[in-house]
Amino acid sequence: MTEETxxxxxxxxxxxxxxxxxxxxxxxxxxxxxxGKTGLDIALDVNPDLIILDIMLPKMNGYDVCEIIRxxxxxxxxxxxxxxxxxxxxxxxxxxGADDYVTKPFSxxxxxxxxQAFLRRAAEGVQESYYFGEFKLETSSHRLLxxxxxxxxxxxxxxxxxxxxxxxxxxxxxxxxxxVVWGINIFVTPRSVDRCVTTLRKKIEPDPARxxxxxxxxxxxxxxxxxx
Numbered sequence: 001m002t003e004e005t006x007x008x009x010x011x012x013x014x015x016x017x018x019x020x021x022x023x024x025x026x027x028x029x030x031x032x033x034x035x036g037k038t039g040l041d042i043a044l045d046v047n048p049d050l051i052i053l054d055i056m057l058p059k060m061n062g063y064d065v066c067e068i069i070r071x072x073x074x075x076x077x078x079x080x081x082x083x084x085x086x087x088x089x090x091x092x093x094x095x096x097g098a099d100d101y102v103t104k105p106f107s108x109x110x111x112x113x114x115x116q117a118f119l120r121r122a123a124e125g126v127q128e129s130y131y132f133g134e135f136k137l138e139t140s141s142h143r144l145l146x147x148x149x150x151x152x153x154x155x156x157x158x159x160x161x162x163x164x165x166x167x168x169x170x171x172x173x174x175x176x177x178x179x180v181v182w183g184i185n186i187f188v189t190p191r192s193v194d195r196c197v198t199t200l201r202k203k204i205e206p207d208p209a210r211x212x213x214x215x216x217x218x219x220x221x222x223x224x225x226x227x228x
Contacts, residue, residue: 004119007031007048009039009065010081011057019052022108023115036060043069047076049122050115053098054081055089063096070097077118077170079111087219091173094220099170117169130165132213132226135204137165144203156181157200164214164224173221197222 006028010016013034020030031046033039036057043051043065051069055062066078080093080101090101099118102111130137136145142158144151153161159181163172174190181196182188201208215223 003027003029004049005029005031005046006050006052006115007033007039007042007046008052009033009036009043009057009062010052010054011035012054018108019111022112026112034058036062036065040065040068043074044072047074050076050118051078052081052111052115053078055083055093063093066093066098067096077122079114079118081106090171090220091175094171094173095175099167100223101171114169121168130162132165132168133204133206137161151203153203154199156196157203160196160200161204164222165226168224168226171217171220171223177221193221 006023008016008019008023008030010019010032011034016032016034020032023030031042031048033042037059039051039053039057040060042048053062053065057065062080066080069078077099078097080090080098082090082093082101082103093101100114102114128139130139134146135151137143138145139162144153144158144161160177163177163180174193177193178186178188178190182192197214198208201211201214204213205211213224213226215225217223
């Protein structure tokens with residue numbers, strides 16, 4: 001049984017109860033809060049392993065909760081709960097430090113899978129090598145290998161791939177990618193991100209027209225999904 005702690009910040013009592021029951025049945029210890037202020041206080045006091053955070057909350061919205069948590073240097077994964085048609089809200093939340101989002105109504109099994117993946121990667125910590133498909137990225141030598149053959153990467157392609165692998169499963173906005181790969185002091189347009197993704201896909205995707213690793217999130221950005 002796991003001893004990992006999940007904080008659910010959601011003002012819908014029925015949804016909160018459903019999430020709590022499902023997480024507890026899988027061995028997680030669950031805290032719940034029905035408003036943003038209470039949720040923030042619990043987050044700062046308990047430092048949970050993962051937070052499920054609704055955007056629209058009484059007393060303090062999810063954006064402010066997320067921003068204050070990140071300003072406090074807490075790095076636990078945060079999964080936002082959003083409504084359909086909130087693409088701008090999703091981007092805002094991700095840029096404030098959320099790791100991913102789930103759109104209501106959602107499959108509880110999908111949410112559980114994402115929670116398990118985030119907690120597993122958090123437990124693994126920093127890696128010297130990343131494996132996906134037939135590839136291995138060696139961070140010490142800055143090499144991408146397909147079996148024993150090196151795949152040449154430009155510096156930006158390497159930095160982009162390392163970012164994707166380090167944050168696999170997380171939704172990344174184009175602005176976040178720009179800040180990490182190019183730097184906040186360099187003027188780069190979102191089209192530069194798209195072009196770099198396109199060239200990287202040609203090198204790692206079995207079929208670049210139907211990508212399985214680098215998935216496009218419409219109106220948001222990209223998510224890297226590791227496949228065996």
